[in-house]
Amino acid sequence: MPAQRRCLVTGANRGLGLGFVRHLLARGDAVIATCRHPGRATALNALTDEHPGRLHVVPLDVGDPRSIDALVHELPLVTDGLDLLVNNAGILHAGERFGTVPAGHFDDSLRTNATGPFLVTQALAPHLAPGARVANISSSLGSTGELDAFRTPTYAVSKAAQNMxxxxxxxxxxxxxxxxxxxxxxxxxxxxxxxxAEHSIDEAIEALMHVIDTATPADNGRFLDWRGNAVPW
Incomplete structure (x- = not known):
């Protein structure tokens, strides 16, 4: 990996996405941060003033192919390639109960959590540098091997699909x-x-970045936790 990585983070306006942006900027990387509504991303936009020239905030709805096409068109204006792609954008419909799960929740979840990362990566593949990293933010809820109860079915199904x-x-x-x-x-x-929850955003990002930084070609396609341990599919 180069000393200064060229990075793109989806769903960067809050939570883990914003945490990734802050961590990458702090270590000196150049970052393209995407979210659906950049004008509302107050914390993200504030970072552009703190890191002039190293942070670009770009609109992207990972569930909309036209939005992905627009990102691909704009990308050469802000970077000459990518060393790290973090597919973080996601959706969770809370409070789902068996017997009343709406079909629309499956549509939303699969489009954002599974189809979105595939189409974004496919579209950006020509811009990925040799040896680049693609980090898809999954969940233990997407592991059939760790399934112990009925919960958040549309999120769980979409994360299992994202693992594929x-x-x-x-x-x-x-x-x-x-x-x-x-x-x-x-x-x-x-x-x-x-x-x-058990971990702060900073703790999680630091741990995840260590896993990303130390990954080798032998790790390609693996499902790992924040400690670098294998997660059962």
């Missing part, structure tokens, strides 16, 4: 030594994780 996306992308990009990872960040204190 990781495996497929790993095969597609292996010839260029691009390493694609599915990463379980653990239970993190975000809007999605809640205030009782």
């Amino acid at each position: 996306v990781t495996a497929l992308l790993a095969k597609a990009l292996a010839a260029r030594e691009v390493v694609v990872l599915a990463l379980n960040p653990g239970w993190v204190r975000t809007d999605m994780g809640g205030g009782s």
Whole structure:
């Protein structure tokens, strides 16, 4: 990996996405931060003043192919390539109960959590440098091996699908030594994780970045947790 990485983070306006942006900027990297509504991303926009020339905030709805096309068109204006792609954008419909799960929740979840990362990576593949990293932010809820109760079904199904996306992308990009990872960040204190979660955003990001930084081609396509341990599929 180069000393200054060229990075793109989706869902960067809050939570883990914003945490990734802050961490990457602090270590001197150049970052393209995407979110659906940049004008509302107050914390993200404030960082542009603190890091002039190294942070570009760009609109992206990962569930909209036209938005992905627009990103690809704009990308050469802000960078000459990518060393790290973090597919972080995600959606969780809370409070789902068996017997009343709406079909629309599956549509939303699969489009954002599984189809989105695939299409974004596919579209950006020509811009990925040899040896680049693609980090797909997954969840233990997407692991059938760790399933212990009925909870958040549309999120769980979409994250399981995203794990297959990781495996497929790993095969597609292996010839260029691009390493694609599915990463379980653990239970993190975000809007999605809640205030009782085990880890702070900073703790989670530092741990995840260590896993990303130390990954080798032998790790391509693996499902790992924040400690670098294998997660059962």
